[in-house]
Amino acid sequence: MPAGPAIRLRGIVNRFGPTTVHDGVDLDVERGEVLALIGGSGSGKSVLLRTIVGLRRPQAGTIELLGERIDKDVPPALRARYGMLFQDGALFSSLTVARNIQVPIRERYRLPERLLDELARLKLSLVGLPCAAGAKLPAELSGGMRKRAGLARALALDPELLFLDEPTAGLDPIAAAAFDELIGSLQRSLGLTVVMVTHDLDSLIRIADRIAVLVDRRIVVGTIDALRRHPDPWLQAYFGGVRGRAALAAATAGG
Amino acid sequence: MAAGWVKATRQGEVALLVLGGAWTLDGLRALDAELARTLRGEPMPRVRFDADAIDRLDTAGAWLIARTERALAARGAVVEPVELSAEWRELLGLARAVPDEPLPAPPPVGIMALLIRLGAATVHAGHEALLLVTFLGQIMVAAGRTLVQPWRLRGAAVVRQIERTGVDALPIVGLLAFLIGIVLSFQGADQLRRFGAEIFAVNLLGISVLRELGVLLTAIIVAGRSGSSFTAQIGAMEVNEEIDALRTIGLDPIEVLVLPRVIGLVITLPLLTVFANLMALLGGCLMVVVALDVPAAQVLRQLAGSVTTTTLWVGLVKAPVFAFLIAMVGCYEGMRVSRSADSVGRLTTTSVVLSIFLVILVDALFSVLFVQLGI
Numbered sequence: 217m218p219a220g221p222a223i224r225l226r227g228i229v230n231r232f233g234p235t236t237v238h239d240g241v242d243l244d245v246e247r248g249e250v251l252a253l254i255g256g257s258g259s260g261k262s263v264l265l266r267t268i269v270g271l272r273r274p275q276a277g278t279i280e281l282l283g284e285r286i287d288k289d290v291p292p293a294l295r296a297r298y299g300m301l302f303q304d305g306a307l308f309s310s311l312t313v314a315r316n317i318q319v320p321i322r323e324r325y326r327l328p329e330r331l332l333d334e335l336a337r338l339k340l341s342l343v344g345l346p347c348a349a350g351a352k353l354p355a356e357l358s359g360g361m362r363k364r365a366g367l368a369r370a371l372a373l374d375p376e377l378l379f380l381d382e383p384t385a386g387l388d389p390i391a392a393a394a395f396d397e398l399i400g401s402l403q404r405s406l407g408l409t410v411v412m413v414t415h416d417l418d419s420l421i422r423i424a425d426r427i428a429v430l431v432d433r434r435i436v437v438g439t440i441d442a443l444r445r446h447p448d449p450w451l452q453a454y455f456g457g458v459r460g461r462a463a464l465a466a467a468t469a470g471g
Numbered sequence: 472m473a474a475g476w477v478k479a480t481r482q483g484e485v486a487l488l489v490l491g492g493a494w495t496l497d498g499l500r501a502l503d504a505e506l507a508r509t510l511r512g513e514p515m516p517r518v519r520f521d522a523d524a525i526d527r528l529d530t531a532g533a534w535l536i537a538r539t540e541r542a543l544a545a546r547g548a549v550v551e552p553v554e555l556s557a558e559w560r561e562l563l564g565l566a567r568a569v570p571d572e573p574l575p576a577p578p579p580v581g582i583m584a585l586l587i588r589l590g591a592a593t594v595h596a597g598h599e600a601l602l603l604v605t606f607l608g609q610i611m612v613a614a615g616r617t618l619v620q621p622w623r624l625r626g627a628a629v630v631r632q633i634e635r636t637g638v639d640a641l642p643i644v645g646l647l648a649f650l651i652g653i654v655l656s657f658q659g660a661d662q663l664r665r666f667g668a669e670i671f672a673v674n675l676l677g678i679s680v681l682r683e684l685g686v687l688l689t690a691i692i693v694a695g696r697s698g699s700s701f702t703a704q705i706g707a708m709e710v711n712e713e714i715d716a717l718r719t720i721g722l723d724p725i726e727v728l729v730l731p732r733v734i735g736l737v738i739t740l741p742l743l744t745v746f747a748n749l750m751a752l753l754g755g756c757l758m759v760v761v762a763l764d765v766p767a768a769q770v771l772r773q774l775a776g777s778v779t780t781t782t783l784w785v786g787l788v789k790a791p792v793f794a795f796l797i798a799m800v801g802c803y804e805g806m807r808v809s810r811s812a813d814s815v816g817r818l819t820t821t822s823v824v825l826s827i828f829l830v831i832l833v834d835a836l837f838s839v840l841f842v843q844l845g846i
């Protein structure tokens with residue numbers, strides 16, 4: 217496996233009309249780490265994520281994914297090496313869950329139906345869904361199950377990189393904790409590099425190795441402890457607020 | 472990187488399966504076939520694996536290993552579990568944890584399934600009809616309440632609907648009616664020429680436009696334009712929980728959303744029909760004047776002789792009924808939208824198809840009625 221960071225951003229500039237969302241963002245994501253991307257509403261977290269995965273081209277700056285520089289379009293071979301979980305799963309609503317999981321595999325490989333079904337079962341089992349869920353349509357699943365199914369599809373090609381857009385948003389605290397745990401254990405056993413946009417303080421504390429914060433159209437990276445001491449007012453309010461202190465206290469008490 | 476491979480050798484009683492290369496999705500098809508070939512060979516009462524030569528593994532490859540262990544054990548072989556290096560041990564653990572039940576089979580196909588679907592569709596259609604009649608009743612109740620308490624009517628909303636469904640539709644309705652008028656009199660004159668009766672194309676035009684085509688054409692355009700937008704608007708509100716919010720505040724969605732649309736369309740469709748009639752007659756007469764070289768005065772005299780006010784009213788009286796049907800179906804389908812966004816699209820289609828169907832059905836009923844009345 218080649219050395220160097222999994223993701224390297226240099227001088228990313230994103231503008232929407234007169235508003236500049238990112239003004240020279242630099243970011244390195246190391247292989248095998250979990251990086252959480254946080255920031256206030258409208259600070260451009262999702263825009264940055266969409267820029268990294270190639271859904272949006274920045275006005276300036278360079279992106280390197282897994283050592284490959286992305287100029288215009290992401291080459292298909294590289295696309296197969298990362299997966300993305302969208303906020304509500306973004307499952308194709310006309311296909312069953314099993315079919316959804318098989319979409320990326322069918323696109324790249326010609327495999328017998330029997331083997332495709334086995335792979336769908338394998339992915340369902342990885343994300344903790346019962347086999348019976350495979351025959352269901354996305355509309356028949358609960359929000360938490362849709363996210364798990366979306367994760368199974370994101371993992372279909374055994375990617376090295378996994379992008380998560382608000383993985384725990386819209387889940388109840390118990391389901392959110394279970395989902396955090398799932399991501400953590402999959403990350404360890406599959407050796408994934410994970411970049412996730414999140415608001416959830418508990419997720420941050422539980423699974424993130426480092427945290428990247430969008431402050432003033434740029435990025436500040438650090439561990440929770442380092443960022444707590446950062447002078448930025450938004451960060452102070454984020455970690456020093458009622459919820460922030462509660463989550464940190466719970467984490468300290470819990471171990 | 473070497474592709475994945477498997478070799479079977481013997482160590483006395485024990486069969487040794489040596490696995491090596493890349494056990495990944497890339498070479499999965501070949502590996503799957505090779506494994507099947509290897510296992511088909513001579514019986515293996517005792518099996519040991521040597522997986523040291525594997526240099527790459529992903530979940531798909533791990534699954535093949537786990538599946539092979541399982542298959543051998545199911546045949547009654549004594550299997551020594553595969554040993555992998557530390558970095559892949561967890562991966563294999565995940566693959567071994569896959570439950571051993573097949574995916575549920577897709578629903579059956581064939582003649583029986585066809586019959587089942589036909590039956591379900593019939594029951595569904597009957598149920599739908601009942602619900603639509605219920606909705607009709609709800610609209611009537613709200614309309615009755617508004618008649619008794621006229622100040623409850625949302626005047627501004629009605630006017631807005633008249634603008635959207637009427638004024639904004641003038642160009643498209645006018646243009647299409649004009650073109651249909653041209654086509655009708657051209658085709659009519661072409662056929663009547665054989666009898667030397669081209670001028671009667673004007674009679675054909677006048678009667679068919681005023682009695683049937685003007686109103687039918689307008690109704691179909693409005694069903695496609697406004698009926699669908701009623702469904703989409705109300706459906707989007709339903710997705711966004713706005714309808715529930717109305718109910719929570721104590722407002723009746725029928726009164727607030729449905730009634731203004733129904734009243735607005737009942738007012739506009741007859742007016743649009745008059746406009747469409749005019750444009751179709753204009754187009755048709757123009758065609759006769761230009762193509763047949765008949766003086767305009769004679770064309771108008773012929774037209775005046777062929778139609779009466781009854782002809783006009785026979786067509787026009789249907790317009791409010793059609794308008795009511797279109798608005799009712801459009802709103803009804805909109806209210807049926809569930810919280811998923813794709814149901815908006817599905818029900819918008821249903822709304823257009825159903826309202827055009829009902830319009831043509833009721834038009835046929837009107838024809839029967841008029842024949843009975845001798846009009």
